[in-house]
Every structure is written in structure tokens, then in C-alpha cells.
Amino acid sequence: MRISELATRSGVSAASIKWYAREGLLPAGNRTGYNQTEYGEEHLARLHLIRSLIEVGGLSVAAARNVLAAADDPAHPFGDTLGIAQASLPRSTTPPTAESVQQVTDAARAQGWEVFDDNPGLPAAAAVLDRYRALGREDLAATLPGYVRAAEIVAAADLDCITKNLDAGPATAAQTVVVGTVLGDALLAGLRRMAQASESHRRFGPTPGSPS
Amino acid sequence: MRISELATRSGVSAASIKWYAREGLLPAGNRTGYNQTEYGEEHLARLHLIRSLIEVGGLSVAAARNVLAAADDPAHPFGDTLGIAQASLPRSTTPPTAESVQQVTDAARAQGWEVFDDNPGLPAAAAVLDRYRALGREDLAATLPGYVRAAEIVAAADLDCITKNLDAGPATAAQTVVVGTVLGDALLAGLRRMAQASESHRRFGPTPGSPS
Numbered sequence: 001m002r003i004s005e006l007a008t009r010s011g012v013s014a015a016s017i018k019w020y021a022r023e024g025l026l027p028a029g030n031r032t033g034y035n036q037t038e039y040g041e042e043h044l045a046r047l048h049l050i051r052s053l054i055e056v057g058g059l060s061v062a063a064a065r066n067v068l069a070a071a072d073d074p075a076h077p078f079g080d081t082l083g084i085a086q087a088s089l090p091r092s093t094t095p096p097t098a099e100s101v102q103q104v105t106d107a108a109r110a111q112g113w114e115v116f117d118d119n120p121g122l123p124a125a126a127a128v129l130d131r132y133r134a135l136g137r138e139d140l141a142a143t144l145p146g147y148v149r150a151a152e153i154v155a156a157a158d159l160d161c162i163t164k165n166l167d168a169g170p171a172t173a174a175q176t177v178v179v180g181t182v183l184g185d186a187l188l189a190g191l192r193r194m195a196q197a198s199e200s201h202r203r204f205g206p207t208p209g210s211p212s
Numbered sequence: 213m214r215i216s217e218l219a220t221r222s223g224v225s226a227a228s229i230k231w232y233a234r235e236g237l238l239p240a241g242n243r244t245g246y247n248q249t250e251y252g253e254e255h256l257a258r259l260h261l262i263r264s265l266i267e268v269g270g271l272s273v274a275a276a277r278n279v280l281a282a283a284d285d286p287a288h289p290f291g292d293t294l295g296i297a298q299a300s301l302p303r304s305t306t307p308p309t310a311e312s313v314q315q316v317t318d319a320a321r322a323q324g325w326e327v328f329d330d331n332p333g334l335p336a337a338a339a340v341l342d343r344y345r346a347l348g349r350e351d352l353a354a355t356l357p358g359y360v361r362a363a364e365i366v367a368a369a370d371l372d373c374i375t376k377n378l379d380a381g382p383a384t385a386a387q388t389v390v391v392g393t394v395l396g397d398a399l400l401a402g403l404r405r406m407a408q409a410s411e412s413h414r415r416f417g418p419t420p421g422s423p424s
Contacts, residue, residue: 193333
């Protein structure tokens with residue numbers, strides 16, 4: 001198909017398609033003549049994946065490229081794919097304090113988790129505690145045990161999905177990890193807003209908007 | 213203090229400080245002479261908040277501006293502040309399908325939630341289910357009930373924190389909602405990566421990296 005048809009079917013503008021190709025997120029099309037390039041169904045599928053990561057998952061183009069590189073490699077060991085999907089987290093420019101890293105580690109161990117020093121989730125979580133402290137809002141860290149319990153429930157649901165897809169081959173399992181991790185964050189953030197509104201309504205009475 | 217001292221103490225470059233002031237996130241400093249501007253402790257506190265939202269929370273400058281506008285207004289009703297903090301979610305350019313909105317609504321109601329049509333979490337969560345479908349991965353929606361239970365635990369921890377801060381005045385409660393919602397997403401995403409690694413280790417054996 002021509003780029004115009006690819007744009008219509010994917011919902012991604014021709015300019016963005018060219019940009020993603022230049023940035024290495026999308027394979028180049030097949031040049032069939034002067035100023036004419038053909039694209040296939042594989043380009044359409046890839047654009048769906050790119051849109052998912054960037055528009056719905058909120059990833060930067062650079063973060064999406066890293067995540068896609070992992071999903072592309074069928075020989076990628078499962079653990080590494082998980083590692084690269086995890087690298088989609090925003091990163092603070094300042095390393096977290098040892099105090100906050102310890103606080104997160106203690107909360108995780110109290111829930112019986114195995115804590116891995118090189119897991120990128122550890123500095124990401126610790127950076128949040130550092131920010132609470134910088135804002136004079138250490139009290140917000142009181143949510144930590146609840147968040148740890150919630151994260152465990154989410155991870156169990158994630159791993160159930162991954163386990164089912166191990167039979168479908170390593171490429172599908174890799175896609176499950178990559179897509180599920182990034183889009184799962186967006187799903188959880190959305191559900192959290194809904195739960196806050198519902199819980200606020202239950203505790204404090206009417207909130208703006210009417211129940212559907 | 214001069215801008216150079218403010219930059220050192222906040223960890224934000226002078227160029228970024230000027231940019232945040234131009235974009236309306238930071239109040240202007242006090243001009244004390246030709247090419248000289250004085251900043252106070254309130255500018256330092258504000259920069260800590262801006263860094264939290266942008267660097268750790270991963271918000272865009274535009275989203276951070278909306279969120280800060282809500283935190284600034286002491287007369288802001290609690291429910292509206294919650295609404296504006298919720299508006300920090302990434303938004304898909306395509307409205308979600310009625311089918312996915314219904315699927316999220318059903319899952320939330322099954323857990324006993326009050327569902328509000330105008331909660332921005334609803335289209336955000338539904339957009340994720342649409343993306344799963346576009347990718348041919350409807351199976352990933354199997355995580356929905358687990359995510360709903362997890363979101364409820366998180367929201368209960370959030371509301372406990374907010375309830376404690378109601379006594380500290382509406383401005384503090386507003387800050388709790390705004391900061392806690394945005395940074396809470398980042399905290400949860402970090403803990404989720406740690407929980408995935410721990411759960412993966414438990415089910416499949418060794419993963420990259422050694423336990424600390």
C-alpha cells in the first residue's frame with residue numbers, strides 16, 4: 001500500500017510515519033519507483049504497536065525505540081526483555097538517596113519480595129520518596145505498604161498473562177511483557193483515578209459529575 | 213538570592229528556571245536592578261514541586277502547568293482539585309470505543325465502585341483495552357480484575373493520606389492530592405517492576421541480576 005493508505009488505516013499521519021522510520025522505530029518501506037514507496041501489513045501492525053507505546057503509554061520516542069528493540073529480537077532472553085520493558089520508566093537526573101533505597105527495600109522485603117539491586121524500579125520508587133522529602137511531605141510515604149500490596153496483585157496478574165503466552169512462542173511472550181508493562185501502567189493509572197473518585201464519594205459524599 | 217544560587221540549591225539549571233517562569237509554572241522573581249533578579253524561598257519550594265511533577269512524575273510542561281494551577285488555588289474545591297490532578301493522564305487522540313468503556317465500567321462495578329461518566333480515568337483505561345484489541349491481544353484484558361482490585365487498595369491508601377491532611381487546611385489537602393496522584397503513579401510503576409522481577413524469580417527461577 002502507499003503511505004497515504006497506511007496513514008488512513010493506522011491513524012498515524014504520513015509525516016509521523018516518515019519520522020518513525022527515520023528514528024528507527026519503523027522499518028523502511030519498499031521503494032518501487034521514483035518518489036514511490038510500498039508498505040505492507042507488517043508496517044501497519046508495527047504502527048499500532050508504536051501508537052500504543054507513545055500515545056496511550058505516554059512513552060517518549062527514545063524510550064519506545066528501546067522497548068521495540070527488545071520486542072523485535074526473538075532470541076532475546078525473557079529476563080532481558082522484562083529488563084528493557086522496565087527501562088521505559090521515567091528517570092530522575094539525580095541518583096536516589098541510600099535512605100530512600102533502603103526504605104523501599106524494607107517495604108518490599110516486609111511483603112516477602114526478592115529485591116534485585118539492578119531492577120530499575122528500585123531507584124524509580126526511591127526517587128519518589130526523595131521528592132516527598134524535598135517537598136516536606138514525608139507523610140505521603142505512609143502509602144508505601146498499600147502500594148506494595150497493590151503492586152504484588154498487579155504483578156501476579158501480569159505473570160499469569162505471560163505464563164499463558166509462553167506456549168505461544170518467545171516472540172509473543174516478549175510482546176506480552178513489553179506491551180503489557182507499558183500499557184499496563186496506563187491502565188492502572190486510569191483505574192486508580194476511577195477508584196479515587198469512587199472511594200472519595202463513599203467517604204465524603206457527592207463529587208463533581210453524576211454516577212452513570 | 214540570585215538565579216545562580218537558586219539553580220544550585222534546586223538542582224534546576226538557570227535556563228530551565230527562566231523557561232518555567234516564561235511558561236507560567238514559576239512566579240517571576242523580583243527585579244532589583246539592571247539585569248538582576250532576586251528569588252526567595254518560595255521560588256525554591258516551587259522548583260522542588262515542578263521537578264517532582266516533570267522529572268519524577270514524567271508529566272509534560274503543559275500537564276504540570278494545569279496541575280500546579282489547581283494546587284495554587286486555596287479556594288479550589290477538593291473535588292475539582294482531584295479532577296485536575298486526574299487530568300495529568302496521557303490522552304489518546306482517538307476517543308475510546310463504547311465497547312471498551314463498557315468493559316471497564318463492568319469491571320469497576322463488579323468490584324462495587326461508583327462509576328462517574330466524566331472521570332478522565334475511564335477513557336484512559338478504555339483506550340488501553342482498545343489498543344490491546346488493535347494489536348490482536350485481547351487476551352491481555354484478562355489482567356483487568358486484578359488491576360481493579362489493586363487500584364482499589366491504592367485509592368484507599370491515597371484517601372487515608374488525604375483524610376489526615378484535611379485538618380492541615382485545604383491548601384495542604386490540595387497539594388496532597390496533586391502531588392500524591394502524580395508521584396503515586398511513578399511510585400506504583402517502580403514497585404510494579406520490582407514485584408514483576410520478584411514474582412518472575414519465584415515462578416521461573418533466576419532472573420538477571422543477583423538478589424541484594
